[in-house]
Amino acid sequence: MEKIVSLCKRRGFVYQSSEIYGGMNGCWDYGPLGVELKRNVRESWWQDMVTCHDDMSVLDGAPEAFEMCGLDCTILMDPQVWKCSGHFDLFHDKMIDCRDSKRRYRHDQVRGRWVEAKGERIFVTVNADLEAEETEARQKALKYFGYRSKDSDKLNWDVEFICLTEVSDHSRVLAPDSKELGTLTEPREFNLMFKTQVGALYDEDSVVFLRPETAQGIFVNFKNVIDSTRVRIPFGIAQVGKSFRNEITPRHFTFRVREFEQMEIEFFCNPASSQEWYRFWRDRRLDWYQRLGLSGERLRLREHDSDELSHYSTGTADIEYAFPFLAEGEFGELEGVAHRGDFDLRSHMDGKLDPKSDPLEVELGEDGKPLWRGSGRDLSYRDPISNERFVPHVIEPSGGVDRATLAFLCEAYTEDEAPDDKGNLRQRVLLSFHPRLAPIKVAVFPLVKKDGMPDRAKAIYRELKQYFNVFYDEKGAVGRRYRRMDEVGTPFCVTIDGDTIKDGSVTIRDRDSMEQRRLSVGEVITTVQKAIRSQGQEGLSCP
Ligand code: GAP
Numbered sequence: 001m002e003k004i005v006s007l008c009k010r011r012g013f014v015y016q017s018s019e020i021y022g023g024m025n026g027c028w029d030y031g032p033l034g035v036e037l038k039r040n041v042r043e044s045w046w047q048d049m050v051t052c053h054d055d056m057s058v059l060d061g062a063p064e065a066f067e068m069c070g071l072d073c074t075i076l077m078d079p080q081v082w083k084c085s086g087h088f089d090l091f092h093d094k095m096i097d098c099r100d101s102k103r104r105y106r107h108d109q110v111r112g113r114w115v116e117a118k119g120e121r122i123f124v125t126v127n128a129d130l131e132a133e134e135t136e137a138r139q140k141a142l143k144y145f146g147y148r149s150k151d152s153d154k155l156n157w158d159v160e161f162i163c164l165t166e167v168s169d170h171s172r173v174l175a176p177d178s179k180e181l182g183t184l185t186e187p188r189e190f191n192l193m194f195k196t197q198v199g200a201l202y203d204e205d206s207v208v209f210l211r212p213e214t215a216q217g218i219f220v221n222f223k224n225v226i227d228s229t230r231v232r233i234p235f236g237i238a239q240v241g242k243s244f245r246n247e248i249t250p251r252h253f254t255f256r257v258r259e260f261e262q263m264e265i266e267f268f269c270n271p272a273s274s275q276e277w278y279r280f281w282r283d284r285r286l287d288w289y290q291r292l293g294l295s296g297e298r299l300r301l302r303e304h305d306s307d308e309l310s311h312y313s314t315g316t317a318d319i320e321y322a323f324p325f326l327a328e329g330e331f332g333e334l335e336g337v338a339h340r341g342d343f344d345l346r347s348h349m350d351g352k353l354d355p356k357s358d359p360l361e362v363e364l365g366e367d368g369k370p371l372w373r374g375s376g377r378d379l380s381y382r383d384p385i386s387n388e389r390f391v392p393h394v395i396e397p398s399g400g401v402d403r404a405t406l407a408f409l410c411e412a413y414t415e416d417e418a419p420d421d422k423g424n425l426r427q428r429v430l431l432s433f434h435p436r437l438a439p440i441k442v443a444v445f446p447l448v449k450k451d452g453m454p455d456r457a458k459a460i461y462r463e464l465k466q467y468f469n470v471f472y473d474e475k476g477a478v479g480r481r482y483r484r485m486d487e488v489g490t491p492f493c494v495t496i497d498g499d500t501i502k503d504g505s506v507t508i509r510d511r512d513s514m515e516q517r518r519l520s521v522g523e524v525i526t527t528v529q530k531a532i533r534s535q536g537q538e539g540l541s542c543p
Contacts, residue, residue, distance in 0.1 A: 001253070001325040003413070003429075004253075007429070007431075008031075008409070011488050012031035012034065013030070013033050013034035013037065014031060014254060015028070017029050027258060028402075033439040037438075037489075038401060038405045040436060040437045041405050041408065041437060042240055046070070049068060053068040055067045061280045063273050063276045067231045067232070067235040068265075069229060069231055069236075069238070071221060071239045072239065073214065073218070073220075073241070074217070075211050075241070075242060076196075076211075077209075081216050082212075084348050084351055085219075085347065087213075087216075088209075094106070094165075094188065094191075095187065096164070096170075096188070097185045098183050100177075100183040101178050102307070103176070103177050108163060111164070112124050112167075113160070114157070115137070115155050115158070116155075117156065120145075122172050122174055123167050123173045123174065124137045124174045125176045126176060137161075141174075143179065144179065164184075170184045170185075170186065191246070192212055192246050193246070194244045194258075195207055210244035211243055213264070214240070215344070215396060217239060217241075219394075222266075233270060234269040236268070237265070237266050238263070238264070239264055240262070241261065243260060244258060244259050244260075245260075246258060252325045252332070254406050255332060255406055260400055260401070260403075261401035263400075264397070264398045264399070265281075266394050266395075266396055267281060267395040268381070269393055270390065271392075274339060274393035274395065277395045278314075278395050282315075282337045282397075285319055285335055285337055285397045286299070289334065289404070292434050293411060293433065293434040294408070295411060298321055299319070299320070299321055299322075300331060301318070301319055302320055303315070303317045304316040304317065304318070312341045313341065313343075314339045315339040316336060316339065318333045318334075318335070318337075319334045319337070320332060320334060321411075324410055332403070334399060334404055335403075335404075336397075337397045339394075340393075340396050341394070342393055344394060345379045345392060346374075347374060348379060349378065349391070351373035408434075412433045415427060416428050418483075421478070421479035428483060430486035430487060431486075431487065431488060432511065432512055433489040433491070434534075435531040436532045437489075438490060438491050439469065439489065439490075440469050441469055441490070441491060441528055442464055442490065442493070442494055442524070442528055443471045443473060443490050443492070444460055444473075444493075444496070445472075445496065446495075446496045446497075447498075452501055453496050453497065456500055460494065460506065460521055464524065464528075467525055478495060481493070486511055491510070491528075492511065493508070493511075494507070495509070505518045
C-alpha cells in the first residue's frame with residue numbers, strides 16, 4: 001500500500017488535502033491524473049447504469065424491462081429529511097451494542113461501578129435509575145461471583161457509580177443485560193452529520209446538515225420524477241454526488257474519508273417482485289466491477305446475516321474488495337446493495353418509523369407531534385395498467401466513487417520485468433487499468449527530435465486528441481518514455497519514426513504485453529476504441 005500511496009503522490013493521482021499547512025486528516029485531493037481516473041469511474045457507472053441503459057430489453061436475470069433516469073440534488077436539504085430518514089436520531093450519539101443480549105445502549109447513558117472480589121476486578125453496569133442502581137449492581141455482582149446475599153460484604157466496591165464513557169477496557173465490563181464479561185462492542189459514533197447554518201441569523205432554526213448520503217434526495221423527489229416524466233414502475237433513479245460524514249477515525253488513504261462521492265441508485269418496484277429485483281441488482285453490480293477489471297479472488301459478494309440486517313431490510317449484500325492495507329483474509333466494503341422495502345417512502349410520507357428502529361426518546365415539537373413526522377404527501381403509486389395502488393419497494397445499490405477508484409488503483413498496481421533501451425531486464429511498475437478507466441489513453445512520441453518527426457507526431461497527437469485524452473512526449477530515450485506511461489497506466493504508446501514520414505504508418509505498443517505493431521493512424525483510433533469497449537463490456541457500455 002505504501003508503494004501505491006507514494007506512486008499516487010509522485011505521479012499526480014492523489015495528494016493530502018491542505019498539505020502545505022500540515023495536511024487535513026480524512027481529506028484527499030485528486031491530482032491531474034487522479035481526477036481523470038475518478039471521472040472515468042464515475043462516467044463508466046453513469047453510462048452503464050443510466051445513459052446507455054436499454055429501456056426496451058430484458059437484461060439477464062431481470063424479471064422484466066425497466067427504465068433508468070438521473071437526478072442531481074442539493075447537498076443542503078430541509079432538516080426534516082434527516083429526521084424522517086432516521087439519520088438525525090440514529091446518527092446522533094455514540095452507541096454500543098451487546099453481542100450477548102443484542103441490545104443497544106447510548107454510551108453516555110450506561111452507568112456502573114467497579115467491584116473487586118476473589119482477586120478479580122469488574123465493572124458492573126445497570127439498567128436501573130439512580131435510586132435503584134445500587135441494589136441492581138449488588139445483585140448482579142453477587143450472581144457473577146457466585147455469592148449469596150449474606151456474602152455482600154465480600155464485595156469491595158469503588159466509591160461511586162461512574163459513566164461507561166470513563167471505562168476504556170470493555171473486556172472487564174458486565175453489560176446491563178448480560179451475565180458474561182466483555183460482551184459490549186466498542187462505542188460507535190452515529191452523529192456523523194456535519195452541521196452548518198443557513199441565512200444571517202445563527203439560531204436553532206438555521207441549523208442544516210451536509211447530506212451524509214445522496215439517497216434521500218432521490219426519495220424526496222420520487223413524486224416529482226413520476227409526475228414530470230413518463231417513467232413507470234419498475235424504474236431506477238441514479239445520482240452521483242458528494243456526501244459528508246464526520247468519521248471518527250478516517251483512515252486507509254481514501255477508503256474512509258470525511259468528504260466523499262457516492263454513486264447511488266434507488267430502484268422502485270412492486271413489492272411482489274422486489275426479491276427478484278434485489279437478486280438482479282446484487283449480481284449486476286458485482287458484474288460491473290468484474291468487467292472493469294477487479295479480479296475474482298480479491299472481489300467478493302457477501303450476503304449479510306439476518307442479525308446484521310436493518311429491521312426494514314429483507315436482504316443486503318456487500319460487494320467487497322481485499323484492499324492491500326487490510327490483514328490477510330479481510331475485505332473492505334466497496335458497495336452495499338440493500339432491499340430497503342418501503343421504509344424511506346413511508347417515512348417521508350407519514351413519518352411512521354418503526355419504533356424498533358429508534359430506541360431513543362422521540363423528540364416532540366410544539367404541537368406535541370413527533371418531530372420526525374413525514375411530509376404528509378402521498379408517495380404511493382398507482383399502476384396504470386392493473387390500477388393496483390402500493391408504496392413501492394426499493395432496491396438500493398449504493399457505491400462509493402472514491403472506494404471504487406482506490407480498488408481499481410490497487411488492482412492495477414503491478415511490478416514485472418522488462419528490457420530497457422540496452423536490452424537489460426529491469427523492474428517495471430505499471431498500472432494495468434482497464435483502457436476505459438485509464439486517465440490517458442494514448443501517448444504519442446517522435447522517435448527522435450529531428451527529421452520532421454516532432455511535427456508529424458504533433459499532428460497525430462492533435463488528430464487523436466479529438467477522440468481521447470492523449471499525452472505528447474519527446475524528451476529522453478523512448479524506453480524511458482514507455483516506462484513513464486506504463487507507470488500511470490496508459491494502455492497505448494504510438495511512436496512516429498522515419499517510416500511514418502514515408503508511408504504514414506506508426507508503431508503502437510501495448511502496455512501489458514509490450515508488443516508492438518505497425519498501423520495507420522486510422523487503425524490506431526479503432527484499436528483504442530475497441531480496447532475501451534473490450535473485456536465483456538458488450539451489453540453494458542455505449543457502442
Ligand atoms: N444510502 C446508503 C448508504 O449511504 P453506506 O453503506 O453508508 O450506505 C454507501 O454508504 C457507500 O458509500 C459505501 O459502500 C462506500 O463505498 C461509500 N462510503 C461510505 N462512507 C464512506 C467514507 N467515509 N469514505 C469513503 N466512502 C464511503
